[in-house]
Amino acid sequence: MNTPQTHLASLPISVKLILVLGLSGLLAFPFVGQDFYIQMVTRMMIMSIFAMSLDLLQGITGLVSLGHAAYFGLAGYVLAFMSPADSGASWLTTLPLAVLASGFAALVIGFFVVRTGGIYFIMVTMAFAQMIYYLFFDNKFLGGSDGLYINVRPAVLGLDLENKLVLYYLTLICLFLTFFFLRRLIWSPFGRTLNGIRLNEHRTQALGYNSFHYKLTAFTLAGALAGLAGYLWAAQSGYVNPELMGFHMSAHAIMMVILGGMGNVAGALIGAFGFELFMHLFKELPQIGEFDLGKHWQLWMGSLIVLVVIVAPQGLMGMLRPRHHNE
């Protein structure tokens, strides 16, 4: 059963305008923003890369993965393993390596997982992500439940990620690249085929496409991009633990993509920013009598998502889109 989606991939003018304004705003922000907000926006950008990577899998190819965070967290751990205790690694080497590692993990797991479909796929992606979670949780030499610290942030030629501005702009560049890469991918032969697989896999196969190969490639790419986000997260926070690979992280990614609207990459971008904003808002809710509203932010977030699913299944993008004659 597919969520009915029409031309989600094409962006209406209003959205293009928002994106242009938003991305220029991001370019200029550090000159006007305070330190705290620069960190917050960096984090939002990192999560939007994570969300966009999931959109490739879910919105474009139609594969609902409950274990996408595994590749997010893995990259962070790669950075942690490659960071010496008392000096910084080079991000020129560690970044590509972390991304490759995540991509490779996605390729291996994808090989088993992509041959299933429907409910099975949802369950096995969750199961394998849990497997990786437990692998790290149970083993002290991998950090165990306490996780690992990155004592000194990566640096290259004086560009130190310890510097919030450097990290901000590196993240922004990665955001741009990811966004434009995925936008281009949607309209490529590969992307059109993924779309076909999402709409009618059976017919796509009957036409001559090896859908297993396509899905596996999409799964691997999505994993690699999630790794990019995970690396930046670890570089920012200086700390990794198994929760980064856990179910809740995977669920957050899904919620971001749902909130923004699936299938066109811009939705994931907007959704990630929206999600982080809402999370911030919910956490700051006051205490009413005995009841600490802010403490239960996950409940409000969950309810918001349920509301979105029922009322606006195409997310924020769906609301910004003009009504097509064919909808």
Added chain:
Amino acid sequence: MDLANFLIQLLNSVQYGLLLFLLAAGLTLIFGIMGVVNLAHGSFYMIGAYLAYAFTGVWNSLLWALVVGTLISIVLGWVLEKLLFRHFYQRPHLDQVLLTFGLIYIFEEMRSMIWGDDVHSVAAPEALNWSITLTDTLSYPAYRLFMLAICAMLALGLWLLISKTKLGMKIRAGAFNIDMAQALGINIVRLHTLVFAMGVALAALGGMLVAPLSSVYPYMGSQVLIMCFVVVVIGGIGSVRGALTAALLVGLVDTFGKVLLPQFASMLVYMLMALVLLFKPEGLFKQ
């Protein structure tokens, strides 16, 4: 490993496997017949455990807690199906994932409000609060044997229901092909409610039985949910026989794995699943 140790681990395997079976049987039927992925299934297990905690606290009798708890969970399942889940059957899987994920939060928040966030132990009944001595250093708790016996009886009962009764035939027909079942005149709406309530009750019962062993704690449903998923994937959606076989397999692999290869124990079950996926991506007993 000597014989006594081996026996203990074997008993533990079967006990864990049968417990998983209680949960997985409901899950696989709900998947197979209604086609709905329910992430909140672990929450029913949690609810059962907390009900056991609440009722043993009040009446000091696990037996009564089991009876009343089961009745409550049947009603809960019936209500949830009629009011909520029934409307999810035709929705895309993603929507079901999100909606049931939201349910987990709601259930956990309610649990937090009613019983708080601490870990609570649940007393096993006096009559079962002893251990059978196997050797001069090893003994096996009687409660575990009791639980094993109950689970085995439930498994047997379920098997008899599914394979020997008319109702069981309807369930199997529904799991095989829902449209065909409907065409054969089976009341699908009633079947759905029944299967769902049964699934909830079995999960809750599992939680009630395990409470004295594992204590009750927040999010206890999430861990068991994953194992359930693995069991259903290995066994094949819609197959109770598959759920039993897979549950026992998982019980064996997990229990002996923890003893023989502790560092990789939690991975072994997933590797088993991966192996099954390679050769039978739709499970061992998929219709």
Added chain:
Amino acid sequence: MNEPLFEAKQLCKQFGGLLAVNGVSLSLHKDQLHAVIGPNGAGKTTLTHLLSGDMATTSGELWLKGKPVTGWPKHRLALHGLGRSYQKTNVFLPLTVWENLMLAAQARLAQVPFNPFSWFKQADNNPAVINRAERALNRAGLTTVRDQTAAMLSHGIQRQLEIAMVLATEPEVLLLDEPLAGMGAAEAATMVELLRGLKKDHAMLLVEHDMDAVFALADVLTVMVNGIVIASGRPEAIRSDAKVQAAYLGEATT
């Protein structure tokens, strides 16, 4: 002289105790339309699934252009020149007619998905793909509905799109599963002419209930009952075969 482009030898398909297809053999040649008819439950649909790779055979052989292809998955068969249309319209409903055809036309020209070039090229700019899609569009008479969403098309036009999709992959062998399903007289006539025009360049298999269409188009006729071929040969001969008349033509719909 005229080698068969597609051959099926002694195909069998067993479902539990039921033998849905029992020892069926047939061959398809270029510029020839081979029709398969039979009452409901005769096994025609199952046979079509076996031929197209949608279902695995229990036993028997399949040969495509002289190559043994038994057990090949359907995408592999399609890449080698087999095309199949479906009884239940199986197009990409949310896409326009043109987009449907472009995706179909791209199939045999596409690079492997792990080739990064296929991630960066733009799908709409490929002249070879555009040409194939245009040809299929014209051949199926769909030029006027080019930019309409498939879901919005009338049933008859959708069936034409169903055929056009197959044509866009430019196959040598065509397996057509009840292309006239659910069509009124006028639409059916259009479809028959469309199919007639395809004969010259393809080896065709037609599974149909519409007897007018069958006798208008078929060069060879095979009759199936209960999974077995009870007669096969030239249409005129089959028409007057007593066995066939008893088993089928008496109850045939037109």
